[in-house]
Amino acid sequence: MANLLLVEDDTTFSKLLSNFLGKHGHQVQVCSSIREAREALGSGEKQVSYDVLMLDYRLPDGNSIDFLKSLRSEGNRTAAFIMTSFHDVRTAVTAMQIGAFDYITKPVNPEELLMVLREALNKGDVTVTAMPRSRANVKSEKPTLDFIEGRSKISKQLYEYVRLVSPTDMSVIIQGESGTGKEHVAKSIHRLSKRSSGPFVAIDCGSLSKELAASELFGHKKGAFTGALQDKIGQFEAADGGTLFLDEIGNLGYDVQIKLLRALQERIIVPIGSTQPVRVDVRLIAATNEDLMTSAAKGDFREDLYHRLNEFKIEVPPLRKRGEDLEIFIQYFVDKANQELERNVRELSREVMDVFRKYDWPGNLRELNNVIKRLVLLSKEEVATLSALPAEMITAMEDPQKPAGSDLKAIQESHEKEMIEKVLQEVRYNKSKAAKLLNIDRKTLYYKIEKYHIE
Numbered sequence: 001m002a003n004l005l006l007v008e009d010d011t012t013f014s015k016l017l018s019n020f021l022g023k024h025g026h027q028v029q030v031c032s033s034i035r036e037a038r039e040a041l042g043s044g045e046k047q048v049s050y051d052v053l054m055l056d057y058r059l060p061d062g063n064s065i066d067f068l069k070s071l072r073s074e075g076n077r078t079a080a081f082i083m084t085s086f087h088d089v090r091t092a093v094t095a096m097q098i099g100a101f102d103y104i105t106k107p108v109n110p111e112e113l114l115m116v117l118r119e120a121l122n123k124g125d126v127t128v129t130a131m132p133r134s135r136a137n138v139k140s141e142k143p144t145l146d147f148i149e150g151r152s153k154i155s156k157q158l159y160e161y162v163r164l165v166s167p168t169d170m171s172v173i174i175q176g177e178s179g180t181g182k183e184h185v186a187k188s189i190h191r192l193s194k195r196s197s198g199p200f201v202a203i204d205c206g207s208l209s210k211e212l213a214a215s216e217l218f219g220h221k222k223g224a225f226t227g228a229l230q231d232k233i234g235q236f237e238a239a240d241g242g243t244l245f246l247d248e249i250g251n252l253g254y255d256v257q258i259k260l261l262r263a264l265q266e267r268i269i270v271p272i273g274s275t276q277p278v279r280v281d282v283r284l285i286a287a288t289n290e291d292l293m294t295s296a297a298k299g300d301f302r303e304d305l306y307h308r309l310n311e312f313k314i315e316v317p318p319l320r321k322r323g324e325d326l327e328i329f330i331q332y333f334v335d336k337a338n339q340e341l342e343r344n345v346r347e348l349s350r351e352v353m354d355v356f357r358k359y360d361w362p363g364n365l366r367e368l369n370n371v372i373k374r375l376v377l378l379s380k381e382e383v384a385t386l387s388a389l390p391a392e393m394i395t396a397m398e399d400p401q402k403p404a405g406s407d408l409k410a411i412q413e414s415h416e417k418e419m420i421e422k423v424l425q426e427v428r429y430n431k432s433k434a435a436k437l438l439n440i441d442r443k444t445l446y447y448k449i450e451k452y453h454i455e
């Protein structure tokens with residue numbers, strides 16, 4: 001039996017859901033707003049712990065992504081998943097970056113809900129999936145080989161770079177949208193490196209609170225701060241002789257960035273509260289889904305650290321640009337889901353394949369994996385048909401405006417480009433004036449002019 005916190009403002013739906021989950025032996029605390037959820041979670045000594053948080057995306061007093069973000073920054077690591085209507089899927093994708101375990105689309109399919117819940121319970125809280133993903137790795141984890149490279153030109157180039165940089169000791173930045181497989185690429189680099197018999201330690205910087213980040217990375221001495229009840233080894237030391245993978249590195253605070261730079265330059269770290277430097281031999285791989293150059297230009301990320309990390313950069317392409325790979329990945333995920341869920345789906349109907357080819361997969365491989373898992377779970381026959389896809393996905397495909405209108409990033413960028421061009425014309429290409437009017441610094445403006453090929 002699990003202890004669940006359900007935050008959902010649709011009372012009919014939350015009643016249905018809690019009855020259903022109750023029948024499956026779970027205890028459900030229902031709240032209809034963020035304020036109520038905060039009360040239910042308690043604080044300090046009165047903190048109540050839950051096994052899983054189930055959050056509706058839109059709530060009367062805010063959205064659950066911001067809510068989860070603030071919970072994570074307060075150190076709450078309870079496994080969480082978000083329930084959202086199809087139109088919010090992109091937002092849900094960002095939720096995964098901040099440590100939501102998964103998302104499911106509404107209307108919620110009961111079998112799918114139980115599957116996601118089971119997986120969340122198996123993984124436990126995100127201390128087990130994020131940082132401790134590293135702790136489990138401390139003893140030289142052999143990265144799993146359960147991945148495929150793909151055959152498209154862009155994938156071939158990706159793995160050519162991987163093979164090129166692996167044997168060196170260069171720091172690497174892996175850049176790519178959420179769910180494209182950056183961690184997989186990092187593991188491949190480790191596996192092909194001279195350090196492969198050493199540990200591969202992965203840390204999700206997005207789920208580290210500001211207060212705990214330094215201690216997680218560099219360790220601390222007993223009594224260094226309230227709550228430091230004993231000495232703790234940081235992940236840098238845990239990765240000694242191997243590879244340290246920092247996912248979502250852009251989320252590290254400025255102070256930690258300074259310490260990180262020192263660790264990279266001098267190959268020593270100093271645990272919090274200690275005066276004793278510790279020598280470490282670690283190769284660093286960092287992943288990001290934002291452009292660190294822009295963050296550096298904006299002053300959010302230290303430029304010196306950026307250059308130190310950027311000895312080699314690898315771009316992991318979004319799924320929509322991987323062409324023929326889509327089919328290979330579909331087959332791979334169908335086989336995997338058949339095995340996991342004890343199903344026997346041999347193929348996807350032509351209509352399903354059509355939808356898959358037209359869809360632009362904002363959540364990339366992770367989203368494809370999730371959609372296929374659901375499809376396989378709901379398909380009792382050998383051929384999976386449209387009926388097992390979320391209805392909203394099909395509607396979106398039938399809407400001719402959809403492909404052009406759904407890529408939020410593309411829309412944003414095109415607006416940004418238009419605005420920059422307009423302002424530049426207005427000030428007769430005086431870049432200082434333009435930067436002032438656009439409320440960005442000159443460096444960022446130059447960067448964007450280059451990025452958008454503005455003449």
Ligand SMILES: Nc1ncnc2c1ncn2[C@@H]1O[C@H](COP(=O)(O)OP(=O)(O)OP(=O)(O)O)[C@@H](O)[C@H]1O
Pocket residue numbers: 096097146147148149176177178179180181182183184185247287289332365366369
């Ligand atoms: N080459 C691959 N072969 C098979 N599965 C893959 C491959 N790359 C990624 N995946 C699967 O896709 C999902 C996302 O991969 P991964 O976590 O590496 O992405 P990411 O880019 O690091 O995500 P995030 O930006 O959220 O940190 C995982 O379930 C992973 O197993």
